[in-house]
Amino acid sequence: MFVHSVFFWLHHPESQDDHTALRAGLESLKAVTEISTAYIGTPAETRRPVIDHTYDFALTLVFADKAAHDVYQTHPIHLAFVDKCAHLWERVKIYDAVG
Amino acid sequence: MFVHSVFFWLHHPESQDDHTALRAGLESLKAVTEISTAYIGTPAETRRPVIDHTYDFALTLVFADKAAHDVYQTHPIHLAFVDKCAHLWERVKIYDAVG
Numbered sequence: 022m023f024v025h026s027v028f029f030w031l032h033h034p035e036s037q038d039d040h041t042a043l044r045a046g047l048e049s050l051k052a053v054t055e056i057s058t059a060y061i062g063t064p065a066e067t068r069r070p071v072i073d074h075t076y077d078f079a080l081t082l083v084f085a086d087k088a089a090h091d092v093y094q095t096h097p098i099h100l101a102f103v104d105k106c107a108h109l110w111e112r113v114k115i116y117d118a119v120g
Numbered sequence: 121m122f123v124h125s126v127f128f129w130l131h132h133p134e135s136q137d138d139h140t141a142l143r144a145g146l147e148s149l150k151a152v153t154e155i156s157t158a159y160i161g162t163p164a165e166t167r168r169p170v171i172d173h174t175y176d177f178a179l180t181l182v183f184a185d186k187a188a189h190d191v192y193q194t195h196p197i198h199l200a201f202v203d204k205c206a207h208l209w210e211r212v213k214i215y216d217a218v219g
């Protein structure tokens with residue numbers, strides 16, 4: 022099992038168009054068949070000092086193993102997403118975990 | 121859908137006993153029936169500037185909704201875990217996402 026957690030901070034979080042465009046891009050990733058499960062979310066209303074709720078979108082992708090993840094990284098659908106959407110985000114933070 | 125992503129940094133990452141104790145604690149959480157899916161992992165071997173691989177354990181819990189997550193937060197099994205294991209970690213970072 023390989024869990025790829027990605028958090029996105031938009032350049033313009035006030036732009037509804039940018040939210041819509043990034044969400045559409047994230048949804049497009051679900052077509053990559055190597056992904057076992059995909060979760061797309063936005064910050065919950067939980068507030069505690071240990072919680073980071075400053076991001077705009079969360080993407081959690083579960084893969085069978087690192088090999089499946091590696092296929093995703095260079096998959097044309099993923100590369101098209103980066104090409105089309107990278108200008109929307111100011112930064113991303115990623116945590117990759119194997120279990 | 122509610123995804124609760126938690127990253128743990130141990131006080132003593134060099135201690136195999138602490139790794140074992142925290143993993144056992146994390147595994148105990150799976151008994152909480154409100155959890156739809158639980159993933160427990162350690163840093164993958166991926167290395168890019170945007171990847172944080174400095175943590176020791178990752179816990180990703182998927183709930184049907186925020187209500188199920190809220191039950192988990194005050195569930196006796198979760199409280200027992202915190203009670204037993206909180207001394208093991210130096211810090212935790214949490215991202216809660218709804219989708």
